[in-house]
Amino acid sequence: MQKNQDWSSFQVTPQIFDTAFSAVQAGRACLLGYLGKINNIEEKQKADLVSEADRASEDLIKKLLADQFPDFDFLGEETNFSEGDASPLKPSKKPRWILDPLDGTTNFIHQLPIFCISLALEVNEEIVLGIIDVPMMNQTFTAMKGQGAFCNGKKISVSGCNEISKAFMTTGFVATDPEVLKEQLEIFNHFVWLARAIRRPGAAAYDLAMVASGVFDIYWEKNIKPWDVAAGILLVSEAGGICKNYSGGNYDSFQKSIIAGNPVISEIFLTDLQSVIRST
Numbered sequence: 001m002q003k004n005q006d007w008s009s010f011q012v013t014p015q016i017f018d019t020a021f022s023a024v025q026a027g028r029a030c031l032l033g034y035l036g037k038i039n040n041i042e043e044k045q046k047a048d049l050v051s052e053a054d055r056a057s058e059d060l061i062k063k064l065l066a067d068q069f070p071d072f073d074f075l076g077e078e079t080n081f082s083e084g085d086a087s088p089l090k091p092s093k094k095p096r097w098i099l100d101p102l103d104g105t106t107n108f109i110h111q112l113p114i115f116c117i118s119l120a121l122e123v124n125e126e127i128v129l130g131i132i133d134v135p136m137m138n139q140t141f142t143a144m145k146g147q148g149a150f151c152n153g154k155k156i157s158v159s160g161c162n163e164i165s166k167a168f169m170t171t172g173f174v175a176t177d178p179e180v181l182k183e184q185l186e187i188f189n190h191f192v193w194l195a196r197a198i199r200r201p202g203a204a205a206y207d208l209a210m211v212a213s214g215v216f217d218i219y220w221e222k223n224i225k226p227w228d229v230a231a232g233i234l235l236v237s238e239a240g241g242i243c244k245n246y247s248g249g250n251y252d253s254f255q256k257s258i259i260a261g262n263p264v265i266s267e268i269f270l271t272d273l274q275s276v277i278r279s280t
Contacts, residue, residue: 005071007095010123012144016069020097020119020131021142023064027057027101027117028135031108038109051109054078057101057117065097072097072121077227091254096122098253100227104203113137118205120230120253127253130231132209141209141235149212149238158241158262159214164191164272167217167265169198170207172224180223183277187220190276191269208232211260212239218261218269222246226253236260244270246277 034053058078073096104115113136121129132141143149149156173184207219212235230253233243246257248270
């Protein structure tokens with residue numbers, strides 16, 4: 001590839017998709033090989049763990065992608081933290097892989113089967129390919145821009161729920177920032193009285209895959225990172241949903257707050273959310 005290649009007409013080719021899919025499947029095998037056998041666990045920050053499984057999965061997937069597409073950039077959770085460049089996260093002028101090699105590390109360490117791999121391809125600051133693999137559920141979610149969203153090859157779509165009282169919600173929160181946690185708990189406390197139920201599975205990519213599948217009607221969270229949600233936001237949008245920030249603006253994977261769901265329930269949630277945020 002030429003150094004100054006024009007990426008404006010970039011399209012995801014079968015080779016790109018197949019390479020990404022195969023790399024994620026290799027990552028799945030890697031994680032399953034470590035399950036129940038973790039010896040080295042580190043704490044990056046409060047309630048944020050990393051293990052040798054995270055690093056091994058990222059190293060393997062990164063190598064497989066780089067072997068086929070050496071000119072693409074790479075943004076990975078473990079690479080990013082190890083290189084000390086967690087913030088700010090700058091746009092890339094080239095196609096860029098965005099990887100979370102193990103979303104739900106705490107679940108994985110405790111052998112709770114809700115953990116996954118999230119891989120996205122970003123071009124011109126737009127996500128054009130997303131894959132989320134849930135090893136223990138034997139589910140692989142895929143999406144390419146403009147081509148719909150799928151689980152194990154079967155087309156999926158967001159739910160048709162249009163009432164808060166019937167909504168099945170999901171969220172996430174950690175105690176790394178007292179003010180953010182306080183706000184998240186206020187929001188939770190408000191909606192838990194209104195919704196049918198709220199769950200907290202512990203993996204943002206999984207939450208988004210479930211929204212895209214119509215299992216959850218809406219997902220919200222704050223202080224997330226691009227590798228948590230990059231693949232998932234494409235899945236949701238390709239499944240007929242929308243992704244917003246807490247202010248109601250269109251969400252991209254480098255913002256701090258996200259609301260994702262079917263269009264009707266998302267707008268109802270957003271309207272109600274504003275009164276909660278103003279009161280906290």
